[in-house]
Amino acid sequence: xxxxxxxxxxxxxxxxxxxxxxxxxxxxxxxxxxxxxxxxxxxxxxxxxxxxxxxxxxxxxxxxxxxxxxxxxxxxxxxxxxxxxxxxxxxxxxxxxxxxxxxxxxxxxxxxxxxxxxxxxxxxxxxxxxxxxxxxxxxxxxxxxxxxxxxxxxxxxxxxxxxxxxxxxxxxxxxxxxxxxxxxxxxxxxxxxxxxxxxxxxxxxxxxxxxxxxxx
Amino acid sequence: xxxxxxxxxxxxxxxxxxxxxxxxxxxxxxxxxxxxxxxxxxxxxxxxxxxxxxxxxxxxxxxxxxxxxxxxxxxxxxxxxxxxxxxxxxxxxxxxxxxxxxxxxxxxxxxxxxxxxxxxxxxxxxxxxxxxxxxxxxxxxxxxxxxxxxxxxxxxxxxxxxxxxxxxxxxxxxxxxxxxxxxxxxxxxxxxxxxxxxxxxxxxxxxxxxxxxxxx
DNA sequence: ACTCATTAGTGGACGCTGTCCACGTTACGA
DNA sequence: TCGTAACGTGGACAGCGTCCACTAATGAGT
Numbered sequence: 001x002x003x004x005x006x007x008x009x010x011x012x013x014x015x016x017x018x019x020x021x022x023x024x025x026x027x028x029x030x031x032x033x034x035x036x037x038x039x040x041x042x043x044x045x046x047x048x049x050x051x052x053x054x055x056x057x058x059x060x061x062x063x064x065x066x067x068x069x070x071x072x073x074x075x076x077x078x079x080x081x082x083x084x085x086x087x088x089x090x091x092x093x094x095x096x097x098x099x100x101x102x103x104x105x106x107x108x109x110x111x112x113x114x115x116x117x118x119x120x121x122x123x124x125x126x127x128x129x130x131x132x133x134x135x136x137x138x139x140x141x142x143x144x145x146x147x148x149x150x151x152x153x154x155x156x157x158x159x160x161x162x163x164x165x166x167x168x169x170x171x172x173x174x175x176x177x178x179x180x181x182x183x184x185x186x187x188x189x190x191x192x193x194x195x196x197x198x199x200x201x202x203x204x205x206x207x208x209x210x211x212x213x214x215x216x
Numbered sequence: 217x218x219x220x221x222x223x224x225x226x227x228x229x230x231x232x233x234x235x236x237x238x239x240x241x242x243x244x245x246x247x248x249x250x251x252x253x254x255x256x257x258x259x260x261x262x263x264x265x266x267x268x269x270x271x272x273x274x275x276x277x278x279x280x281x282x283x284x285x286x287x288x289x290x291x292x293x294x295x296x297x298x299x300x301x302x303x304x305x306x307x308x309x310x311x312x313x314x315x316x317x318x319x320x321x322x323x324x325x326x327x328x329x330x331x332x333x334x335x336x337x338x339x340x341x342x343x344x345x346x347x348x349x350x351x352x353x354x355x356x357x358x359x360x361x362x363x364x365x366x367x368x369x370x371x372x373x374x375x376x377x378x379x380x381x382x383x384x385x386x387x388x389x390x391x392x393x394x395x396x397x398x399x400x401x402x403x404x405x406x407x408x409x410x411x412x413x414x415x416x417x418x419x420x421x422x423x424x425x426x427x428x429x430x431x432x
Numbered sequence: 433a434c435t436c437a438t439t440a441g442t443g444g445a446c447g448c449t450g451t452c453c454a455c456g457t458t459a460c461g462a
Numbered sequence: 463t464c465g466t467a468a469c470g471t472g473g474a475c476a477g478c479g480t481c482c483a484c485t486a487a488t489g490a491g492t
Contacts, residue, residue: 015440015487039255044478054479056441064479126406148407174408174419175395175426181406182398183391190342190397191364192390203390210391210430231458231469260449270450272470280450 024050029071038127069132075125084144086110115184245287254343285348291341300360302326331400
């Protein structure tokens, strides 16, 4: 009604600034994933949200899988940021045993919180299509380290603090990550989803005790 | 070529025995899931494999989700059967500490083996749509207990054998299941999928040590 | 400043999917 | 035996991912 004259004939309606459509598609995809998981990232809908015709997306992504890969990377970054924020809130300088323990707990708590509050994004973060590698698209912004690296850092600190013996340290990040991730998945969309509704704190406490037992 | 006369007009080509179409659709869905995970369970393709028109499926399932739910249940049953077979192979009578430990190990090993050898079915087993409950369709065949129940039984045996103290026992099935499931997911389709290719046995050994530490 | 190749967006189409409706046929209980 | 409910069919629709041909804006090189 206001200005319908700009696209009188055919061709381009109006050109967005450099990379705006690409970023917009990813942002739209993130919102779709937030609401409905990776399957909800539908190319046509994302294009609609950006205000562009579906085919325009093919100028920026080879196919839907490539768009989804970018959305997955963004979701993973949001998870990493959440974890980093969680550990940053813990006071106590590096090497203090109690503080290091609290940081490990904070990492796990942030992980589970994210999985619970943003189930769609959490699922999407791990739904990277097998074909499309991460593409390491560094947009200039400085990101938080990946979950595995953050966990490694805390475990190294626990070793330096003497809480964790050097003998037990190697490779310990894998079973610990597995435990927390498994709990997130099983209680999120998995078979424990009703169990978790009633006794979430109990599950978390048991898991925490279990992990701490695995340290020694 | 042989007998094309049976469906000269319109209507039913030929009627299958009672429940054959339903069972066939589930079986076809299982094969699709085996090859490509839950997203590969496409209603029309399953109907095609059974040799029936797509709409026939709607006489047996309300929608695709309900078919998928049945396929998920079948996949979960196959996983449970695999685990039961794994523990059944372990010799030693109930209450023997060493045998109980071996049974716990066998359960976890079977779980990870199934996830690795049948990634599509494994993913599908945990892809139960949120709307459709399990529907507990007991076809008369006797099934193995669900994974959680099998794990509980072994942990109870470990308690009876004195390996696991009664104090640590309550709720321990959850973190242990989480650990094994998390490892399966992360090394299967997750971020550890290349890591696992080279050092699978190492990951499993570290995880086993971690779980055994959590018992005491 | 003007040209011109590259880039970015449009319009239309195709095949595939899940799902609905109306119809005909078969089987089974009354 | 008959009628009714269960079962399978045919045709249709909208939405999806993707391909092709076309056009308008952009920016580099002269």
